[in-house]
Amino acid sequence: MKLRQQPREWRGGRGSPVGASALLVVILGALSFLLAAPAQAVDTLCMPSETTGCIAGTLRTEEGPIADVDLTLTGPTGVEETVTTSESGKWNLSISEEGQYEVAIVTDTLPDDLDTKGAATVQATLGSTAAAVIEVRTSSYSSERSFGEYLAQSAANGIRLGLLLALASVGLSLIYGTTRLASFSHAEQVTLGGMLAYGLVNVAGMNLWLGGALTVALCALTGYLQDRVLWQPLRRRGLGLTQLMIVTIGLSLAMQYCFQYFVGARTVRIVQDNPGVATLGPITMTYQSFVAMGIAVLVLGGVGFALLRTRVGRATRAVADNPALAAASGIDVDKVIRLVWTVAAGLAGLSGIMYALVTNGIKWDSGMQILLLLFAATTLGGLGTAFGALIGSLIIGLVVELAPVFGMPGDFKYATAMLILILLLLVRPQGLLGKAERVG
Template structure:
């Protein structure tokens, strides 16, 4: 049965894989005893830079040209050891981007040598104040927090109504980003049409999961620990299916360089602004539905006391199925927006953000949708602000988890959770 669910869940991805993108793809350079490789990736904070021409010149003056792929990567196989000069043709760069000049690298047989080329905007200034950095990082943190909130609210609703910690929830974020890439970039659907279709497909996958897998397992009386192990297995299976179908490359929705807006010291892409507005509107709609609609009150009743809700005439199975549907749709929306405004999404992106989602849900209060929203915003701000405050960039996720641990030592129920008596 689990195999059937997995096959049905991944049918959209496998179907969309049948066609190939029109853009250039990555090539593989394999060094050996008589050849070396020069390689690199061109990217900015707004994304990768495809179709940029790079000239590589050896010490004798012989020049070769290579063009970056759709993921911004390039490589060149050389048959001589020694110094090479690597230079970007600035006429092929997007508007307002320049380089600081050429770089020199030394090729060696049997190894791949990276060539690190600096790319900046024409009006870039290397001197920025700490206050400006804090403002920019705060906006980036708010953007990340809103994207995390879309997924963590659904995760919290699932926990509140079923008591299940769904370790496969973050893979729905990955699914949303990858479906967005194939529908919009590969199949040429518009951003809005493709985005709506992604949300519908992801929501359907949530309905299908509960109808075929989770409801039968609940009726068989499986405990929460057993169900949690099933979610871990589903998460691993989805990760490796993504890796098999897409590979290790990073995909990004709409790779054209976006328009950039400046608000004083804050620089943000128009795509990020739209993504943040969409997130706020959707989260507000979910909050209104939970507080003001009949199905929202039924959902809160099932979350508070499933047995009492069932005795009151509420169909708990229908409520739980609706929660699964909405939660997976929100995760898919989070995924397509994540792939749109960040550097892209890959097969293990869900694994990277899974702990952040659980941290947000736990920080705000388990089973509390509004707590998940508050927790996600805090986690997003901490992740982006910690490097500015002196924490090494590689430890920014660890900083968020450390704050979670410290808070739970003081308030175990989370920020908006209710204290419960044991015994």
């Protein structure tokens, strides 16, 4: 009786899991080296030394920096200090004791039409400068801005958010379409993109465009390695979708702990000079936001063209429709799935870069915070349909940003997006562009 030969993927040599794992370890090692370097604050008077450390940041919105705002800094012993932002929105404080510090805005000093999500926690050490990022947002329209202008601004912000979500949700939808796997770790690829860009651009001093391109390439490589080392062997061993989904949850938690280990709980920002602001009618956004939206439109257009007009795109759609029939017609299903994982991870990394630039920072749990929005977008548009994910992302982005305009307080705007999803699924369970399937 002949013994069955081991699958090639489990043998040593080129293309083996050993080699791929070694490459992954090298990438994580390089990331830890970059992120371990202290990020120096820009234009601050605080100079770290062996006996002192610094905590600094910049307070700004889309319209520009916010001056004359008071912030309180509470140390590990409970001692509280107060600092006021300068004309450029910058602030800094020196500390003499290492530990976790809480930075909070004194809300009474904020302009009437602004509010903040809450305090920021930063891990400060002697001899370095720790950056603290606190999100400030428009709370309601004021006498200086009419309801129509506020509505237009919020709609523009919603389209921007929807485009950034679409970059990640399109990849998530393609993964589901070709493998029927709902990947809970996909949102962590967004965080990975922002973290890698921070390490390459802010810490290593690389040019933003070059660092961004390298970040997308590295994120795409992680997608390739994931399928090569993990998902393809598990598929060949016959694991069910439930078991694979549990593995994605475990991978998501592992990546979050890695981010915490390398970066900590603080929010990191791809530090650039204060970006310029452009105004188009009632809409005011930074140049970074307009560039990010333009890049998203071009990339999503390229993905759509590839799916509709290229052989690889047609093969991808064939695998999504019927993998067995696609394999019988000569399509290498494993190669198509690996390409989908690679492209999806690259798109998520690109989304993470622009998310970190546009929202003024990214931290270890940013992916977890947008995970429900990604699943809502893919489900709303129709599971497994890339174009449905795009439409669903735009709807979710608009709902999230427009909810406060109509009186929805704080983070309840995310609940509004979930409510709309539930109502639509009650009427159309397959989503907007999904196909109805017979069950039973």
